[in-house]
Amino acid sequence: MSIDLSLDRIRKLLSHLPRYTRPTVHIAGTNGKGSVSSLVSSILHATVPPLKVGRFNSPHLVSVHDSIAVNNEPISPATYTSAKELVEETDRKHDIGSSSFELLTSTALLIFEQERVDVVVLEVGMGGRLDATNVVPDECVIASALTAVDLDHQAFLGSTVAEIAKEKAAIARPGKPFVLGPQKYPEVQDVVKEVVATAGGQLIHASPASSRTWDNEFDGPGPAIISLSQETFAGPSPTPIQMSLPCFSEPLRAVLPLHGEHQLSNLGVALNIISALITCPCDETSVRPLQLKQRLTPSAISRGVRSVSWPGRLSFHRVRVPLTEDNRSARPLTILADGAHNPASSATLAAYVSSLIPAAPRTRPAASVREISLTYILALSHSPPKTPLQTLAPLLPPTVPQPEDSRPVKLKVQIAVLRFSPPDGMPWINSVPPSVLRETVSTLVPDAEVWCAPEDAQDPTQLLAALQWAAKQTEEADESLVVLAGSLYLVADFYRLIRAGRLGGATI
Template sequence: MMRFKRLDEWLLWLEQLHPVAVDLGLERVVQVAAQLPINTASSEVITVAGTNGKGSTLAALQALLSCPHKTLTRPSIGVYSSPHLKHFTERVQVNGQPVTEIILCQALDHVDKARLHCDLSLSYFEFTTLAALLIFSEQDLDYMLLEVGLGGRLDAVNIIDADISVITPIDLDHQAWLGNTRDAIAIEKAGILRFGQSSVIADLDPPDSLIQQIKALEVRAVWPVEYSDDGHGFVSADDGSLSWQGKGDGGPNVLGRLPIPQLAQPSWSAALQVASLLKALPSENICRQLLASVSLAGRLQRFSWANRVILLDVAHNPQSVQRLADYLKNESSLEKKNSKGWTAIFAALEDKNIPLMLEATASQIKKWYLPVLDNCSRSLPPNQIADYLTQLSANSPIKSNIDTEIGLSVKESLINAIHEGGEGDKIVVFGSFYTVGEALVVIES
């Protein structure tokens, strides 16, 4: 008999099953996987690790590989990603659609029975990763796109050997588990590399430890970004368009007259390079259409509501927040004298470097809403964030009072920001997936 019939019951139980939320290591998950019919042999497996840009890389890659090409007229693709914004089913998709709750419940039940057979406990992520791999194994997919949850070397996704690995930009995040330097974190990310296999490295400034691991494992690395001196990556043209060059079968692949993509250029460059290595790169015209149209929820996602601009971005560490800050500054500079600054709705997890995130964006923000997140016990209390802002103001050469509103919900903060502002006001929501997810529910409802 199935332990639970509803997905929400399964997920609530999984949150309480394992003694710790994060338990890195592969021994337990490998033992349980051995009891399950997980088989990836018929699929090309692409595993993506990195600090920032994993989700955008998967979205771009999914769009590219979904297009018909010489060897596949209707490619089938499974995508496993985390975390989700609104619904857990977002994490497990087949051919662009989330799998049903029934299918997920059945897969979770199979994992549960295998776990009991081994007399082992699994973490939430390990449990759900095995369920996703089981679902994909039953679909006879052409491609499996797998996103690492945390690190790489000891992440549950790493029980599968990737045909091509991708490492996106690396920065300081999750230091309690991965280390306090980019070099230490890069070693964990490099755990997804396999001896002699192909890997696409999309970090503009790869740590030395990553380069050393690539050499030690004789990895066939491709650098589709400006780091390399082989001409790979995007180049801006005089007319404002882009061209892209990557490694192809027997020579370079070149695409010209490309639009500025909605998703980050390193993510697109990595995705184009993977498709090129798989001999699945669509035509130049289709690539143009995809670069112009493919977007991802919560990544510089814009809405217009009551003649206000609302921008949602899941930036949640210093590197990604700095990119967001640059975007906010650029938007304000385009408006010149008419710019009134941004209203921010900000909540973040307690293990993040919140002072650096606030420092990066403070000059662009005229008012801060610091809400309480509904379903996240790991968020930093709003009053502590307000204290950081006060310290930031006190240390600034330009002394000014920080305008904050504390302790509302994300929904209340968003509604208040709209009502208190004027026509043309701009609101940015950022700090965590939880913050953006709650705002997205409000906007879409």
């Protein structure tokens, strides 16, 4: 199925549904927009009294209704089904022929209106100018934002970063703040400046939040030392941060539980959105009763940052993988799950994995070599012109710093390749055949042992088989880590195994 980007169908569909009136924060970007949306919604809901916050993200994680949340909790299947049936019936009655994403977006907007949420945090699906979410009226948008822009979806958005940035920045609205996050490519700044100025928006440049020294009095007990040991695993602690914002006279301090250096940039975008809501209040009558300036205090914002959760993005999980059908034999695994699906996010994941290894404790004499088992479980979407080699080259082979004052590290690398389950409501999404992935990873890491799933298998049981293989590979390792990545749809299969009870002792 092809994707026909247009706003005509969804505008017609929404004209026959209850009018959408919710104050909305609209977020676009190639990477990071989901993290920013989770941060903004968590902060807004942490106010006293709490704001009722709706959030729409795509793609969904485990089930399609997971993409629509109220107060950071997915809506119930019953709520989703009721709204979806009304939307689909309206679409059929008026012979509109809306796409799957247009129907989903309309369902989300209808639910937020029915729930009378105070604020909606709306993530763009793809692009911006012609994305279905851009149908929200100007008077409803209270702030827009653009996270990091990179090459992705070139077939629909343009062949250069500048062309893609122009499409994404087109969500800017007249008279409303537009927060631009840190960018890898300088040309993005110029393009966005021109687009926002043409739209009559107020451009705000967001810098990353800064990490700081852990403060036991403010942050709580000190962080644990990272350990990749099978027996004494300890994951990374939250990052203490501070940031100066126009809305406050003193720097804001908080503790960020989302992992990775890139999350400091995402937090910078989120905090500048919040600052804009405080310092640039809209005149619309729907916003004034929210008393955002009074509610969004430093303590509320700090609470919201500390309580944020965004599964499947550098998320650690401890599971016990069954090795027999009767579950009498199982082996513990430490899983790092991440939806990295393009070269930029793969590079981010690679840098994070490398940062973990030197931080592991030294439990043996300084002269000995640390042997670490590193297993990758990978599946990718077929998304030309992006190739599997382009996506995986930043990730493989892994690199490990070798400081002179630490024990040398020897990596044992093994890789499992497979398909993910076809996502509900997205028939245009296809996974790359395992044989193609096997050829790609063998080119990048010739010495790695590779496990390859059957060519046409597309269900979570293949992932369970890959996890069982990984468990056997790490049997003798003192230190080990399994990196599950390449697609958020593969991460979703992993969470389905957890929810179905197929993996023992799972923690999320």
